[in-house]
Every structure is written in structure tokens, then in C-alpha cells.
Amino acid sequence: MPFCVVPKPRLSALLVCLPVLVAGCGGSSPEPKKPAALLLCDADRDGVAGASDRALDRLAWSDKSGAVFLANIDDDAQRCPKTAATDDALAACNDAADAVVNGDDDALDLAPLRLSASDAPAGGTVELAASPSTAPHLRFFVKRNGVFGEEGAAALSFSTEEAGAGVDVGVEGLDIVRDASVWDGFVDVSLTLKNAAAEVLHVDTVRMRVAPVFLSHHLQHAEKTFATKLPPAFDDGSSAAFCRDVTAASSAAGVSGGFQSITADEQWAQDFLDIGFATMPIAGAGAGATQHAMRVYIRSANYNIGTNGKVNVKYPLRVAGRAVFSQFRGKDVAGLQQYALGKNLDNDSYDSFGNTETIPPHTFAGKSYPLGRIVRGATATDFPEPSFTKMLESQGFQDPVYIDTSWLYVGHVDETVSFIKATGPRGWKVLLADTALGKKLLTDAVAAGAGSVAMFVGQDWFDDAGKAVPARTTISAVLADQDVMSMSANAAIAEEHQWEQLKAAAGLTADDMLRVPAIDQPVDGKAMAYVPGMVNGVYLSDTVFGAPEPHGPLVGGRDPFKEMFTSTLAAEGIRVTWIEDWNLYHAQAGEVHCGSNVQRAIPSFKWWEQAR
Amino acid sequence: MMARQFYVHVFSVCLLASAAAPASPVPMASLSPAAARNIDAFTAKARAANPQIFRSVSKLREELPGLARKARGGKVNVRARLVALGPEALPAVLSELKDGAAPAVGDLLASTNTSWVIGLLETAGHWSNPIAVPVLESVATQPDGSAPVIAAAIRALGELGTMGSEDAEKRLEEIYGRRAGAMPELIESFGYCRRITMARFLLGTLESASNGQGEAQRNGLVKALGQVASGWVWETANLAKTGEGNDVRRAVFDALVQRYSHADAAARRVLTDALWLVDLPDGVTRVKAHGTKNGTDAAALTELASKLASSPLRR
Structure with missing residues (x-):
């Protein structure tokens, strides 16, 4: 031809x-x-x-x-503005927006x-x-x-x-x-x-x-961690403490690029941006180099809804997501946004990136997913913004898997599912929240005579009226709470169905999953973590997992929630670093993972050698 | 302590506070004048005795826009905040439901408005005071109500019924007759009334529903039965004391097992979920015995026994 x-x-x-x-x-x-x-x-x-x-x-x-x-779509000469008259204008600036080559770095693209x-x-x-x-x-x-x-x-x-x-x-x-x-x-x-x-x-x-845009998976080495650091005027110390904890955990995990704070008006650093990459072959880049890579920081498709209940006309997207362009877009770093107006506002939470994770590499049903598959929470009625979904699906390599998160109050896949490097032929395992296991820990403690042992000691549920309401309770009181037990039982079944969906999508077996004890509470008839959700932590390296401090009971001086999670991960060679997140995250319907983000090393994998 | 930890959108709160007070957050067309007077008297007396608690509740409403913008996904746990104010907040909660200056449509995300109303309803059912029954009933029977709001009113009535309000339980049966046919997605909520009488009502309804009723209604009833017989709930201290738990769980369990062998695959999934919830300790044995006694589809019951043996509620 x-x-x-x-x-x-x-x-x-x-x-x-x-x-x-x-x-x-x-x-x-x-x-x-x-x-x-x-x-x-x-x-x-x-x-x-x-x-x-x-x-x-x-x-x-x-x-x-x-x-x-x-x-x-990066900004090699860093000429793009950090602000603009509209969200669309802010996103529109990149190296492809003009007809000139913006320097030697741009020429490499x-x-x-x-x-x-x-x-x-x-x-x-x-x-x-x-x-x-x-x-x-x-x-x-x-x-x-x-x-x-x-x-x-x-x-x-x-x-x-x-x-x-x-x-x-x-x-x-x-x-x-x-x-x-x-x-x-x-x-x-x-x-x-x-x-x-x-x-x-x-x-x-x-x-x-x-080149398609890929999202990262947990087995890619963490290069840098992020969290929002709220301005001092709005921080009672929780934000600064959280950043310190993540910094320390990152250091312990050997995260080469360390910790970087994000300037934003909210603390949900996992939700308003995600970090992907795109690559193409390159010559003469040094020994072993086979590709030229561009990071792609992606803004979430969450809406910016004003006090009038309307989506802001000029700035229709979640404000914190501007960080993609104002703080990250630059040399070899692209900023990307995709949205359409008109979605059901009740589904907005599904667009947060806590609801977009990646199953690590695997092969199933004759199809190879060497960079993994995206996993998101969605059902026929509860789903993320369709044009963004179409964009992810259109990349063609990480075919998204959808599991049911509609039973969760916030509705994010990261509330119940995570992935870690592990022993065994697959090389990784699923971490799955398990309220039945959480309940068993409590009933075992009661059987051992520890029913009166306190939980959530020193923590407050909220104090919006200037009044701290102690969260302290006891093991027996939790087991006597009809609401908590009712929702935890429902959650145990919903978690099982999530597992069934993951198994069916990726060909997993029982050996590929590790259960993480959890206890849920009802909010608006849906589930939310009652004991801080340990599964909802940040995977920092192949040997360190940063989990929320669960503030569970001390039975014989040991917290059974921490003990079980620690031993479970230790069997895979992973140490748990505990991060305090109660005030700023747990009490606000999130955990450590929701408040952090990780830039991971771009794999040298040649996607173009895949038959797709 | 936490007042400064949120990066609150101060201006949005000010704007909301200055807005004109709209009508009640949820229609209550069916609230009788007598019930309305009764609630008014109840709240007036409480307001005179403890005006601060009313201010606390209204303050929470005013703060919702800022809270929603700080909570993950804009999700504010209204119920937990109201429950934490204690039972003395009930009059203020009922006042908000009946006459409250609700967060107007347009001032908040629709979902936040809904969360506010649901939080009020759930709190109204939390403190075992039957004075809330007419309010909850009125919401549950409003002609054009949204399913999540009606479901919350039904669950709240169920909670009152669970705590011993026979009035609440009776109203629920009446509401079922008015609601379940047109809105089958509500049926599961009736299972939050954990009483043997409600279990019998639902079992009887399921039996009659088998004759020509829709699949959605049957599935809703099965889900409701799973809830009404939820093993973990019946094992909680207060309910365990009633002594009804074993009877409820066994009756529901046996009825659902009976249906299993004749059900199609989709219905079996719903039945399995409900049977898992019932979590009968001798469930597997009971299923096997059921097959022996009734000569039903042995393969189906073997399948069910296997599923129960690997119940996600048992670790």
C-alpha cells in the first residue's frame, strides 16, 4: 500500500x-x-x-x-496562565494550542x-x-x-x-x-x-x-505523595498533622520525590485530580530509554455548584481541580479535563477519583491487561459523568470494570477496595473491606470478657456548633447498636457482591483477596465507615501501607483491628504505618486515601506492542 | 475545636442565612389538625424550656452549605449530628419538619436538601417518642414525595415500631397498602420495623403477592423480610431481650427457603441475600431438613446450603 x-x-x-x-x-x-x-x-x-x-x-x-x-497537551515552556476567565479557557492552553514548537523540550513531544x-x-x-x-x-x-x-x-x-x-x-x-x-x-x-x-x-x-492516556496502578513505584495543606486560618492543626504523617510515611517508604502539599480549598486530594501518563517511542534518550513520557494530570468531572444551586457558568468544575493546571501543568506534564453539563447532580460524587482506581496488571479470558484495568463504582442508576466515562473507555487499553458502590453513602470504590503487591503467582492481591470480620473481632473481644473496653477514645464525632461530641463508646455498645449492626450486616453482603464482580471481571480466586476488618454505620440509609476504614489507605511502596488510625479498642493493650491488618499485610512483606485522619477525614466521610494522592513511576512498558 | 478546621465558604453561609424562609422542607398534607396542634403544643413547650436546642438545630441547617462543601462528595451526616444533640432535640427536629425554614431548593445541592430532610426524619424516629408518628406518617404518604425521603420516613416509623410503638407498626401496615404497589422500591424499608407482627404481615403479604403480583414487589418483600429478620440486629441487647428474635428469624428463614427451589436465578440471588441477613445459626441444617421433609428440588437446596455455608456474614 x-x-x-x-x-x-x-x-x-x-x-x-x-x-x-x-x-x-x-x-x-x-x-x-x-x-x-x-x-x-x-x-x-x-x-x-x-x-x-x-x-x-x-x-x-x-x-x-x-x-x-x-x-x-503539556506546557513545556510553562507559558500557560495559572488562572483564566473560564474553566474551559484554563484547560485550553497547552503546547498544541499554538502553531509553534515551544522550545527543545516541546520538540521531543x-x-x-x-x-x-x-x-x-x-x-x-x-x-x-x-x-x-x-x-x-x-x-x-x-x-x-x-x-x-x-x-x-x-x-x-x-x-x-x-x-x-x-x-x-x-x-x-x-x-x-x-x-x-x-x-x-x-x-x-x-x-x-x-x-x-x-x-x-x-x-x-x-x-x-x-498515544492513549493510562492511569497508574499501585504496583508502579511511588515517586511523590500529595495532600492538601489547608491555610492556617482554617486549620485546627489536623491538616498540618496529616501532612506531617503522610510526609513521615512517605519517607519511611522511600518515596524518592517526597511529599508535596497542594493548595486547594478542600482536603480531598484523592478526589479532585488523578495522575496518568502517555508515552511514545524515542531515540537517543540514553541507555535503556525506550520511550518519551508525558504525565497527564486529570481534573475530576465534579461540578462546581454555587449557593444558588446552579452549576457555575464560567467555572463549572470543582474548584480544587484547577490545581491540575495551576500547580502541575508544565514541562512534560499535561493538564486534562473532560465533562459535559446536564448530569444528575445526585450522582456527582461518583466523579471523584476516589471512585476511579486501577486493578493491577493481569490476563483474563485470553486478554492481557499489562497496565491493569480501571475499576469504578457504577450501576444503571448511579454512575459517573458519561462523557468522562467515554473518554476513559476510549483509551482502549485499561477497559474499565464497574462494581456496585451505590450502597455506600459516598459511593467510592476506594472505601472498600484497594490493591497491594503480594506473594503468589499473580503478584498482587485485592484488599477488601469486610464488616463480618470486623464484627467477629468485636464479638471475640466480648467473649474474652472485654465488652466494656472503650473504642474511639479521645475522638469527637463533630463540633460544628462549637461543641465536641465524644465519639467514645465500648465494644458492647457497638454490638448493641441496632443501626450499626443492621448496616454492617447489609455491608457484608454488598462487599461480597463487589468481590464477585471483581472475580468475574478479572478471573480472581479466593487466594487473590485479603479481608480487612471494618464496621459501618448508616447515613441516609447507606453505609459509611464507622471504624475508620483501614482499607482506605495509601499504598506507598511495596513494603509500606499508610492506613488510617482506627482508634479501635485496646484489648490486652492491643487493638484487634490494627493487629489483624498489620499481620495480614506483614504476611505479604508490607508494614503498616498509621496515619491520624479522624477529624479532617474520617468524621467527614473519608479516610487517608481520600485525602492523599500519589504520583507513580511511569512503566517502561511498550503499549504499542499490544494488539489492540 | 473543629470550627476552624474547615475551609468554610463563609459567603455562602451568609447568603443562605439572609434568604427568606421558605415553606416546610417536606409536604405534610395529611397531617390532621389535631395532630398538628398536638405537635405545636409539644414544640412550644420545649422551645420555652430550652430555646438553645432549637437554635442548634436551625444553626446546623444554616451551616449545611459549608458543611456539604467540606464533606466528601458533599455528603453531610445530618442524622449523626442531630442524634448527638440528644433526645431533647426531638421537638426542634419535629418543628423543623413541620414548619422549618428548610434549606430552599436552589440554595443547596438537591442531594444535600434530601440529606437534611432524611436526617430530620431518621432522628424523629430515633428517640422512641410516638409523638413523631403522625409527622412521619404524613411524610410517608405524601403523594409526590421522592422515594429516598419516603423510605426514610418508613424506616423511622419502623424504628419507633421496633422500640414498641404499636401505633407506628399499625400505621406502617396502612402505609404499605397505599404505597407498595406503586413504589416497590420502598418495600424493603418496611423491614426496619423489627417486630414479629411486622414479620407476619410481610410474610402474609408475600404469600398473597405470589398470586399475580409483580416481580419487583416480590423482591421488595423478600428484601424486607431479610431486614425484619436480620440476625445481627436481633442479637443486639435490646432486641434480644424481647425474645421474639428466634421466632422471627425462623419463620422468615423457612418461608424464604420454601420459595428458593421454585425461584428463577435472579430471584434466588435476592433470596440468598435475605437468607444471609437472617443468619440463622443452624441455617444449613435447616435447609437440608427442609429438603428431606418437603421433597423439593434437591439440587436447588444443595446449592442454597452451599451458599449459606459460605455466608459473608460469618467469618
Whole structure:
């Protein structure tokens, strides 16, 4: 296909298979050289468009060959504003938003093409363009004397003389795939050779694919941890203490980049942003380097609802999510948002990223998920914003799994499910909240004569009226609480159904799951952690898990909740670091994981070698 | 202590406080004049004795926008905050429900408005005072009410019934007749009245529902029976003292097992969940005995026994 001659309409019958006809002539005179356009892309994925790509079928994108380009949505020169007149305007600024290459770093985000023309007639042209339907998704930059010094364009034209010496071009993707039914991420780029009369002499076409955005999973090494640090005027010390605890835990876990606080008007750092990545092959980046990576910070699709009950017109998205653009977008870091107006506001909580986690890598039913699968809470009536869901699904590699979180008051998957590196052939296990196990710990304690032992000592449920209400209770009182027992029983069954959904989606077995004791309480007829949810912690390294301090009973000087969780993880070589989160998180319907975030190392995995 | 820990949107609170007081947060068209007078007298007396508690409740309402913006997912645990004020807050809660300056639609997320009303309703049922019954009944029978709000009123009536209010229990049976047919999603809520009489009512209704009633209603009744016979709840100290637990759990268990072998796969899932909730200690043995006595589908009962043996409620 790349070398197929495109016929002029009036000569089509003769020229469709011109090479065959020529070969069949068998005359004594030497075969005349045909004008030809040659478009080379990085089909062999070595980071270079060169001779080694020529022999490949450059129009057939597969796990074996086919060029990749990046959506150039980072801000390498850090020229984008930190604020803007609207949310859309804030997100619109990136390196693909202008037609220039913003420095050497930006040039690295361009995928290589090399075009040439041979035996081309004088006065002719070669024209580079994508097919009309895909042209809006990319831009070309010509490289002269090693520099991308000119404005880019959706199409480029060169004289045959210029093209004859060969021209290097960079390809910039303008956006990621948002909806695969509209654009699947592939572009067909053609080089058309014309004579002076503008008649088409030859066309060479290659296929390229924009890099998908991947979300990270827990087995990727943690490079940096985050939490919101509330301004001192609004912090009774809980926020500062939480940040100190996460910092210490990160240090203990060997998180190389340490801890970084986020400036935001709320403490739910897990919910308003998530961190993904996109990669493409690169050449000459040093020993072992095989890819050029761009981090992608993603803003949640939560709405910003004003005191009038309406979604803010200029700033329709959750305010704290602006951090994606104001604090993180920069060199090799993209900012991304996706939303549509009109969703059911009652479902807004499902858009928080605590409701978007990633099952670690696995293979199931003949399909490999080397970078894992996204897992989100959703049912037919309770689900995240559809256009955002479509964007995630459209990436095509981490096919989302949906489990039922509608029985949870907040409705987030992180309230009951987490993942850790573990022993065994799979290499990781599911952590699953288990209220039956929590109840057993309490009934065992009563059986041991410890029913009067206090729980939640020194903690308060709330004090919004300036009045602290002690949370202190006893083991027997918890077991006597009809509301707590009723909801915990319901939760035990709902947790089982979540496990069944995970098992069915990923082919898991009982050996792949570890139960974490929990106790739930009812709120609006739904479940919320009563004992701080230990499963809802932050996985900091393969040896350290930062869990919320449960403030459980001290039976014989030991908290059975902590003891069980500690021993469970210790069997997998993981140490639990306890983080205080009661006031700022637990009492506000969240835990440590909800209040933190982790930037993880980008794997060197070559997604383009997957048959998708 | 925590007053400064929240990064409160001060302006939104001020705006709300200055807004004109709208009507009651939830319609109460069916509240009789006599019941209304009774509640008015109850709340007036309480207000005179303890005005501070009324201010505490109204203050919570005013603070909801800020609280919602701080709570995860905008979810405020209203019930816990109201319950923590103690039983003396009941008059203020009833006053808010009947005449309160509700968070107006538009001032808050719709879900926060709903949380406020649900929190009031659940609290009204929490303190075992039957004076709340007419208010709860009125909400439960409002013609155009939303399912979550009506369900909360039903659960609150159930809680009163569980604590011994025969009036609440009787009203629930009447409400069932008016509501369950059109809104089957409410039926499970009737199971929060943990009394043997309610269990019998639901069992009888399920029996009659088998004759031509819809699948949604049957499933709702099965779920309600699971709730009314919830083993963990009957094992709590106060309910254990009633001595009704074993009878309720066994009656419900046997009736649900009876249905299991004739049910399709979807119905079996609902039955299994309910039987897990009942959590009868000798459940597996009872299922096996049931098969022997009744000659029912042995394979189905073997399947059920296996599921009960691996109940998620038992660790």
C-alpha cells in the first residue's frame, strides 16, 4: 500500500497495477524511473523515521509495527496562565494550542516523519496532509537545519527540489481520544507528489496512532505523595498533622520525590485530580530509554455548584481541580479535563477519583491487561459523568470494570477496595473491606470478657456548633447498636457482591483477596465507615501501607483491628504505618486515601506492542 | 475545636442565612389538625424550656452549605449530628419538619436538601417518642414525595415500631397498602420495623403477592423480610431481650427457603441475600431438613446450603 500508485481518473484502468504492466512489457529498453513520493514514519518504533521503516507496511498499524504520536497537551515552556476567565479557557492552553514548537523540550513531544521525492518533475510539489476526517487531530512542523523554526500547519507543501533532498517533519497531536466513536486515535497521513500541472503522480500513505492516556496502578513505584495543606486560618492543626504523617510515611517508604502539599480549598486530594501518563517511542534518550513520557494530570468531572444551586457558568468544575493546571501543568506534564453539563447532580460524587482506581496488571479470558484495568463504582442508576466515562473507555487499553458502590453513602470504590503487591503467582492481591470480620473481632473481644473496653477514645464525632461530641463508646455498645449492626450486616453482603464482580471481571480466586476488618454505620440509609476504614489507605511502596488510625479498642493493650491488618499485610512483606485522619477525614466521610494522592513511576512498558 | 478546621465558604453561609424562609422542607398534607396542634403544643413547650436546642438545630441547617462543601462528595451526616444533640432535640427536629425554614431548593445541592430532610426524619424516629408518628406518617404518604425521603420516613416509623410503638407498626401496615404497589422500591424499608407482627404481615403479604403480583414487589418483600429478620440486629441487647428474635428469624428463614427451589436465578440471588441477613445459626441444617421433609428440588437446596455455608456474614 505505501507504494501503490494512485491513478489519475482518466487513466485509472491502465494504471491501477502499473508495476505489473510495466514488468510484463518485457521490452529491451531499460524501465523508465517513475516519480515517487516516499513518506517514512517511525513504523518500527525505534524513535526514528528512517531507512529501517521503509520495508514495513506503514499503513497497517499493529502490535508489530506502526507509528505513534503524542497529544502535545503539556506546557513545556510553562507559558500557560495559572488562572483564566473560564474553566474551559484554563484547560485550553497547552503546547498544541499554538502553531509553534515551544522550545527543545516541546520538540521531543513531536513524532518523526521523513518525506522525500525521487525522480520528481521540476516545478512539481509534494504535499503532506492527513485524511480529511483525521486532519483536525494533528499538526505538522518542518525541521530545517535541525530546528523546528516555522509555524506548524495541518498540511505542508514543498517543492519537488526541496523534497528531493529529504525533509524531516514533526507530528504533533492536538488532543487525546475523547470519544472513540468519533475518532479512534488513528490518522492516515499522505504525501502526494504532483507535477507542475497539479496532476497527482504518486501518493504514499502511513498510519499513525495517538498515544492513549493510562492511569497508574499501585504496583508502579511511588515517586511523590500529595495532600492538601489547608491555610492556617482554617486549620485546627489536623491538616498540618496529616501532612506531617503522610510526609513521615512517605519517607519511611522511600518515596524518592517526597511529599508535596497542594493548595486547594478542600482536603480531598484523592478526589479532585488523578495522575496518568502517555508515552511514545524515542531515540537517543540514553541507555535503556525506550520511550518519551508525558504525565497527564486529570481534573475530576465534579461540578462546581454555587449557593444558588446552579452549576457555575464560567467555572463549572470543582474548584480544587484547577490545581491540575495551576500547580502541575508544565514541562512534560499535561493538564486534562473532560465533562459535559446536564448530569444528575445526585450522582456527582461518583466523579471523584476516589471512585476511579486501577486493578493491577493481569490476563483474563485470553486478554492481557499489562497496565491493569480501571475499576469504578457504577450501576444503571448511579454512575459517573458519561462523557468522562467515554473518554476513559476510549483509551482502549485499561477497559474499565464497574462494581456496585451505590450502597455506600459516598459511593467510592476506594472505601472498600484497594490493591497491594503480594506473594503468589499473580503478584498482587485485592484488599477488601469486610464488616463480618470486623464484627467477629468485636464479638471475640466480648467473649474474652472485654465488652466494656472503650473504642474511639479521645475522638469527637463533630463540633460544628462549637461543641465536641465524644465519639467514645465500648465494644458492647457497638454490638448493641441496632443501626450499626443492621448496616454492617447489609455491608457484608454488598462487599461480597463487589468481590464477585471483581472475580468475574478479572478471573480472581479466593487466594487473590485479603479481608480487612471494618464496621459501618448508616447515613441516609447507606453505609459509611464507622471504624475508620483501614482499607482506605495509601499504598506507598511495596513494603509500606499508610492506613488510617482506627482508634479501635485496646484489648490486652492491643487493638484487634490494627493487629489483624498489620499481620495480614506483614504476611505479604508490607508494614503498616498509621496515619491520624479522624477529624479532617474520617468524621467527614473519608479516610487517608481520600485525602492523599500519589504520583507513580511511569512503566517502561511498550503499549504499542499490544494488539489492540 | 473543629470550627476552624474547615475551609468554610463563609459567603455562602451568609447568603443562605439572609434568604427568606421558605415553606416546610417536606409536604405534610395529611397531617390532621389535631395532630398538628398536638405537635405545636409539644414544640412550644420545649422551645420555652430550652430555646438553645432549637437554635442548634436551625444553626446546623444554616451551616449545611459549608458543611456539604467540606464533606466528601458533599455528603453531610445530618442524622449523626442531630442524634448527638440528644433526645431533647426531638421537638426542634419535629418543628423543623413541620414548619422549618428548610434549606430552599436552589440554595443547596438537591442531594444535600434530601440529606437534611432524611436526617430530620431518621432522628424523629430515633428517640422512641410516638409523638413523631403522625409527622412521619404524613411524610410517608405524601403523594409526590421522592422515594429516598419516603423510605426514610418508613424506616423511622419502623424504628419507633421496633422500640414498641404499636401505633407506628399499625400505621406502617396502612402505609404499605397505599404505597407498595406503586413504589416497590420502598418495600424493603418496611423491614426496619423489627417486630414479629411486622414479620407476619410481610410474610402474609408475600404469600398473597405470589398470586399475580409483580416481580419487583416480590423482591421488595423478600428484601424486607431479610431486614425484619436480620440476625445481627436481633442479637443486639435490646432486641434480644424481647425474645421474639428466634421466632422471627425462623419463620422468615423457612418461608424464604420454601420459595428458593421454585425461584428463577435472579430471584434466588435476592433470596440468598435475605437468607444471609437472617443468619440463622443452624441455617444449613435447616435447609437440608427442609429438603428431606418437603421433597423439593434437591439440587436447588444443595446449592442454597452451599451458599449459606459460605455466608459473608460469618467469618
